[in-house]
Amino acid sequence: MKSEVKFIAFKRSFVASLLTTAAAVAVASCSQATSERVAKAPAVKSAQVANYQGTIARVRRMTPEQYHNTVAYIFGADIDVGSPFAPLRRTDGLLASGAASVGVTTGELQQLQRSASSIAAQVIDKGSLDQHTPSRRDFLVPCKPVDENAADDACATKFVKEVGRLLYRRPLSEARVAEFVSDARKGANDLKNFYAGIAGVVEGMLLDPKVLLIADTTEPDPEHPGRRRLDAYSLASRLSFFLWDAAPDDQLIKDAESGLLFTAKGRAKVVDRMLASPRIEQGTRAFFDDMFGFEDFGNLAKDASVYPVMTGATIKDAREQTMRTVVDHLLTRNQDYRDLYTTRKTFMSPALATVYQVPTKPGWVPYEFPADSPRIGLLTQISYLSLHAHPARSSPTYRGKALRERLLCQKVPPPPANVDFSILENPNPLLKTARQRLEAHRANPVCAGCHKITDPMGLALENFDGAGRFRAQEKGADIDASGSLDGKEFTNVVGLGQAMHDHPQLTSCLVRRVYSYATGGPLSSADDGAITALNAAFGQAGYRYPALLRMIATSDAFYEIVEPAGETKAAQNSVSGQSETTAVTK
């Protein structure tokens, strides 16, 4: 079996080398720095964050990215997965947390079936010399059938065991293997083709709720009698989806099999390997893309008559620029999270350089804005400025709202339903700037309440228009970019960046979001103790992101299971024959 796994891994990597993508290169480029990062990460004793309870067992639907990453790991990055999933509902600040409550609709399952069918067809594709496509079946099926036009139980068994183990994130039972081999045999006989039988099995596996749903399975915790913990495979899955945004790799499943995950030392070793892997970049990107609400880029468009510089390439690169900045700052250079809001270091592409009005070279290159530039931190990047604006103008209110909700975990109340805004829209041409217009708006006490929450910091970004271009004036009037944030006054966007840097909720918000993301669902008051402990430990670690990941992933609470407060559960999730099932009633 071991040699077979190596074989398939070798073949997978071979395919990947043939089909190298830019993303793969980008990921690989940071691997060495990642190793250094882990070595430099301040040691944080798990005891510091162990004095709180665990989390509840959840059933999560895979996110589209997790599904895509999992398929890419098992079958190769060039497999076209399509878009078979329904969108998730943002819950407690994260789309990923919405996965803990979303159902799978009939229509969605039909889409998933079509996607599964397409993936299966690609897996057994025999390639084409004319089209210069490789024969995937030669690399992804670990053996050759004796006769390609007939069933071959021995070869099918090898395939089912290897692929099933990775897709189901645990070894398949012998009975389940036999069922799939039987399906492969029937398919091969009916279709007179061994690979067609294999395709049928792959398609079926990809529709199995045990694959598409990440169901936490639990077992009694021998170290804490009366309590339960995740079983080793569920713990491996939780780690992997948290840190890599994908299902566990072969080694992690082996670690689960060996019991390594249930010793503090072993778990630390495993987590350090995962943090050192290039795949940590994939996980980090997924988390921040979610936290920043970057899914909205999928439908971002600007009025071309007002912002002709904002092309599709600009919008795509704006998102990528922020992701590169985050990865470089937090992972490659292992810097203080707070400095993301004051750093002038970033990366530049030709499409973005047009908007920033700076010189650059072809491709992505590191770039640092000068010390006297108003470009300081993530808030002054095109991604934030254009995403939180109208198609043809800026929006201090949208920008302020996003700052509070996305980055500080605060809640901005919705506008009252019965306010007539239009009577406040003064067509007086003397009101040239957004500040002047919003001051008129805030004259209404009903509006003033919410706008006082969003506008003072949003107005500090008014030197940037709806596309993120710098401007000193609006309609010929000088822009006043002064503002305040929760008691801190500033005169311009540099002051806003520093105020964000120093805001205590900047780091506590990150802790909340990361912990929620790690444990697979929205937080509750039961998590308060964990959040408090993590906040303190994060500070002691110098607000280094890898250290935060490590302290969460190695903590006892990460795998200990508690009952949902005030709820009755018929049973803890468990897998028949593998973990004990108990009825717990509160």
Add this chain to the structure above:
Amino acid sequence: MKDITRRRILRGVVDGSKVTVALPFLNAFLNGNGTALADGAPLPVRFGTWAWGLGMNEKIFVPKTKGADWELPEEIESLKNVKKHINLYTRFNGFRDAAPNLCHKTGWVISRAGIAPMNQTDYPGETIDISIAKKIAGPTRFSVLTTTATGNIRDSFSYENANSMSIADYSPILFYTKLFGEDFQDPNAKEFKPNPRVMVRKSVLSGIMDSAKDLQGTVGAEDKQRLDQYFTGLRELERQFDQQLQKPEPRAACVVGKSPKDEPQAGLDYKLVGKRHEMMTDLLVMAITCDQSRVFNMAYSQSAAATSKTGYDKPHHTASHEEPVDFDLGYQPQVSWFIRRSMESWAYFVEAFAKQKEGDGTLLDNVLIYATTDQSLARIHSIDNQPMFTAGRAGGKIKTGLHVVGDGTPGTRLGYTAMKVMGLDVSGWGTQSNATQKEIGEIIA
């Protein structure tokens, strides 16, 4: 087969632009009077919805008279060509009771689910299209087809339950592939041979269903409901596979055009939205004609419509709150401009069904389309007097060409009427003040 004596026109989509394709009408598929299939089965009656955002300007939207004799006010004058096919419903109300007025949500949720939601993030529960699909989807491939003209998968007004939004098909190319890709069985094909791949799929699926049951038995009560839903979906897939193994009923008017070559450009400029709406509508009409589904949804916009216009700095929703009222006109001119664009697309939608021949009449004769919005006057988020439309005669069960005035009665009466017309065995619809047991009698034929 009888001689081909008539011809019918089907609008197709080629390279993203409309073309007309002449096709023979095969009398052999129908009975003598063209109201039923040759085997005596009546032509199926279908149900659809259409949604637009941000309501109306009452002064220029609501006709001055009711009944069959009414003039189209200027905001809906684009409906001139389809007036005879539609009904306009005004002065019906949605009731919040103790729930808050959730901007751009309360209104449409009442119209689609019969309840006033309590907060912005809650999903509404089962919407009317899903309820009706459970009754009429029959042997079709897709129980419901949900589409949007915005290009955003999230812009859907269809929900299976409080946890599950129906995916909106947003890409004409992907939608074409879904409908008419390799799993499509031409109902008019001369020969039928069951696809052995489908038999293999079905065989594997039974093991997956066992796996679902196994998992279902190990999770808590809340997750068990989600697994129930998953299991239902698998059963539906199984039914679909069974159906694919049967020879489909011939559909004379079913002629599939070519796939669009290019996607419409991303963006919400009204021209782009209008183009996407046309392409998705044409595909939808083709899908319904070919009996791939009997329930369908189209969202012209999200509820707080973000449709924009090049050179005007406010998208529709922003304009609804910021554009000054023109005191001479008595309304916000730019906001009305956006609503008029919505109505043009509504007219296109109805006309697309009306142009599609079926039997001795048109596809629209055998369809009921229910069109709703989220507000009446969006400027102040009012949900009183939200306008609604229907289009089509539902197989002769609905009168058309009427302006129906509700006099403040629940708007849910229209949804309830639609359910009864579609054959649902329900004694009422809606909750609290939106609960109704009274159909809108004026429209029943």
